[in-house]
Amino acid sequence: MLNGRMPLLIYGARQVGKTFEMREFGALYYKNTIYVNFETDERIGKYFETDIHADHVISVLEKYYQAKIVPENTLIIFDEIQMCERALTSLKYFSEEAPEYHVMAAGSLLGVAVNREKYSFPVGKVQMLTMYPMDLEEVLWAKGKQMLADTIRIFEAYDSLPAQLAKDAKKFQYKLIKSGARASQYGDAIDWLIRAGIVNKCMKCSQGFYPVAAYQDVSAFKLYYSDMGIMSARLGMTLEALQGNVKREIM
Numbered sequence: 001m002l003n004g005r006m007p008l009l010i011y012g013a014r015q016v017g018k019t020f021e022m023r024e025f026g027a028l029y030y031k032n033t034i035y036v037n038f039e040t041d042e043r044i045g046k047y048f049e050t051d052i053h054a055d056h057v058i059s060v061l062e063k064y065y066q067a068k069i070v071p072e073n074t075l076i077i078f079d080e081i082q083m084c085e086r087a088l089t090s091l092k093y094f095s096e097e098a099p100e101y102h103v104m105a106a107g108s109l110l111g112v113a114v115n116r117e118k119y120s121f122p123v124g125k126v127q128m129l130t131m132y133p134m135d136l137e138e139v140l141w142a143k144g145k146q147m148l149a150d151t152i153r154i155f156e157a158y159d160s161l162p163a164q165l166a167k168d169a170k171k172f173q174y175k176l177i178k179s180g181a182r183a184s185q186y187g188d189a190i191d192w193l194i195r196a197g198i199v200n201k202c203m204k205c206s207q208g209f210y211p212v213a214a215y216q217d218v219s220a221f222k223l224y225y226s227d228m229g230i231m232s233a234r235l236g237m238t239l240e241a242l243q244g245n246v247k248r249e250i251m
Contacts, residue, residue: 012131054098
């Protein structure tokens with residue numbers, strides 16, 4: 001196998017950008033691209049019904065698209081490959097017999113579309129890559145709006161404070177901002193809230209000795225609203241309700 005090269009199989013939901021990325025990659029890094037879409041062109045799939053060895057597939061593609069396929073200079077793209085399961089199986093033979101050819105394939109719902117009792121999935125013969133939809137932050141990055149993305153992180157950290165305070169936890173929990181959140185993502189936002197005087201940061205100390213900084217646990221802290229008015233407005237609490245809660249605590 002030439003340098004261990006295997007066809008690249010991109011898996012992902014529809015409309016996440018698989019086709020665009022493959023064609024853009026081919027335009028940027030190859031002299032020419034053979035683009036095969038098994039969903040829009042059912043005729044090409046019929047040529048895979050008899051022989052799916054690499055040399056036969058290359059010969060079929062050259063005749064069908066009237067273009068020469070040159071190893072390492074031509075990118076072969078099999079799009080919507082779940083529509084032609086024999087083409088999916090052919091990736092195995094490109095890996096074993098013709099690794100000098102550069103092949104990319106993409107499909108949606110591959111896990112449920114392929115009849116594995118009838119056709120063999122090229123396990124271990126393809127490099128698998130999953131493409132996920134972009135989240136809002138990634139969209140903003142792509143549009144050059146880094147500052148707006150940073151601002152949204154400030155609001156996300158701020159909006160998590162009621163849930164943080166309601167939890168009987170010993171430290172600030174990034175997972176309450178959103179699933180998968182990390183300190184590296186929201187550290188700057190929290191620092192901004194502190195510098196702006198909107199929140200107060202309370203550090204955990206392992207011992208009640210002086211100097212306090214020597215006994216601080218930098219990984220454990222809690223955030224509190226610096227102003228009761230801000231907290232009440234954020235929680236939707238009226239002055240009367242707040243006063244009632246205070247009286248009950250005193251009594």
